[in-house]
Amino acid sequence: MITPSRRRLLLAMSAALVLAACTKSSDAPAPGTDAGKAAAPTHMVIGLDDNFPPMGFRDEKNQLVGFDIDFAREAASRMGIEVEFKPIDWNAKEAELIGKRVDALWNGLTITEKRKQNIAFTQPYMTNHQIIIVKAGSPITNKAGLAGKVVGTQDGSSAVDAIEKDETTLKSMKTLKKYGDNVSVLLDLDAGRLDAAVLDEVVGRYYIAKKPDAYVVLDDNFGTEEYGVGLRKDDTALQQKLGAAIDAMKKDGKAGEISTRWFGKNIIQ
Incomplete structure (x- = not known):
C-alpha cells in the first residue's frame, strides 16, 4: 500500500524528471539551424x-x-x-x-x-579549358586529326572526363594513355611516344611558355570548365x-x- 506521503514523493520525482527532459530538449539546437551546424575548423x-x-x-x-x-x-x-x-x-x-x-x-x-x-x-x-597540344610541325591541326593517334593525359583529371564525353573522337584514337601527372605526359610528347597531349590550359600554357617554339596549341579543345x-x-x-x-x-x-x-x-x- 502506498502511503499519502510516499505518493506525494513519487509525484514530485516524476514532475522533476519531466521538467529536466523538457529543459534538455529546449536547449538542444534544432536540425538545420546555425547552432546545429559543425563549426568551421581552426x-x-x-x-x-x-x-x-x-x-x-x-x-x-x-x-x-x-x-x-x-x-x-x-x-x-x-x-x-x-x-x-x-x-x-x-x-x-x-x-x-x-x-x-x-x-x-x-x-x-x-x-x-x-x-x-x-x-x-x-x-x-577560375575558368579553364582542356586544350590539345602537339609538337611543332605535327600534321595534327584539329580534333579530327587525333584519329588513329596516341594521345596522353593525366589519370584522374577532368581531362579524362572531357575526352570520354566526346565519344566520337575517343573511339577514333588509337590509344588514350593515362599518366600519373602532366609532366610525364609532356615528357612522352617530347620523346615522340605520344602524338598529342590533352591537359588543363593553365598548366599547358605555363609549360609551353618555357619552349614557345616547340609546341602548338590547337584551336579545337575539349570544352570549358570551372575550378x-x-x-x-x-x-x-x-x-x-x-x-x-x-x-x-x-x-x-x-x-x-x-x-x-x-x-x-x-x-x-
Missing part, C-alpha cells in the same frame, strides 16, 4: 597534386609553391585558421577527402556534376566561411594580384 589540411604547375608544385628548394598555394594561404589567413598542404594521390582525391585525411581539395579542381554527387564545392574562382575548392558535404560552416573569404579576395583585388603574379594577368572569374 586547422585545414589541403590535399593537392604537388606536380601540377603553376597551381601547386615543388620549386628547386623542394618547397610547395604555386597559384593555388598562395590563394589558399591568403584565404586561410582571412579566415583566421592554420593551413597545411598535403600531397596526395590525385587519382584517389575524393577518397582522401571523404576519409577525412584531408579537409579540402584545392589544386585546379574542376567542378563537375559527377563530382558533385560525392563532394561539395565553393563558388568557381573550385572541393569539401565534404557536411562541412557547411567551412564552405560558407571559405566562400566569403574568396569573395572578399575578388572584391578587394587580392585574388587578381595573385593571379597576375603567376599568369601575367588577372584571370580570376
Whole structure:
C-alpha cells in the first residue's frame, strides 16, 4: 500500500524528471539551424597534386609553391585558421577527402556534376579549358586529326572526363594513355611516344611558355570548365566561411594580384 506521503514523493520525482527532459530538449539546437551546424575548423589540411604547375608544385628548394598555394594561404589567413598542404594521390582525391585525411581539395579542381554527387564545392574562382597540344610541325591541326593517334593525359583529371564525353573522337584514337601527372605526359610528347597531349590550359600554357617554339596549341579543345575548392558535404560552416573569404579576395583585388603574379594577368572569374 502506498502511503499519502510516499505518493506525494513519487509525484514530485516524476514532475522533476519531466521538467529536466523538457529543459534538455529546449536547449538542444534544432536540425538545420546555425547552432546545429559543425563549426568551421581552426586547422585545414589541403590535399593537392604537388606536380601540377603553376597551381601547386615543388620549386628547386623542394618547397610547395604555386597559384593555388598562395590563394589558399591568403584565404586561410582571412579566415583566421592554420593551413597545411598535403600531397596526395590525385587519382584517389575524393577518397582522401571523404576519409577525412584531408579537409579540402584545392589544386585546379574542376567542378563537375559527377563530382558533385560525392563532394561539395565553393563558388568557381577560375575558368579553364582542356586544350590539345602537339609538337611543332605535327600534321595534327584539329580534333579530327587525333584519329588513329596516341594521345596522353593525366589519370584522374577532368581531362579524362572531357575526352570520354566526346565519344566520337575517343573511339577514333588509337590509344588514350593515362599518366600519373602532366609532366610525364609532356615528357612522352617530347620523346615522340605520344602524338598529342590533352591537359588543363593553365598548366599547358605555363609549360609551353618555357619552349614557345616547340609546341602548338590547337584551336579545337575539349570544352570549358570551372575550378573550385572541393569539401565534404557536411562541412557547411567551412564552405560558407571559405566562400566569403574568396569573395572578399575578388572584391578587394587580392585574388587578381595573385593571379597576375603567376599568369601575367588577372584571370580570376
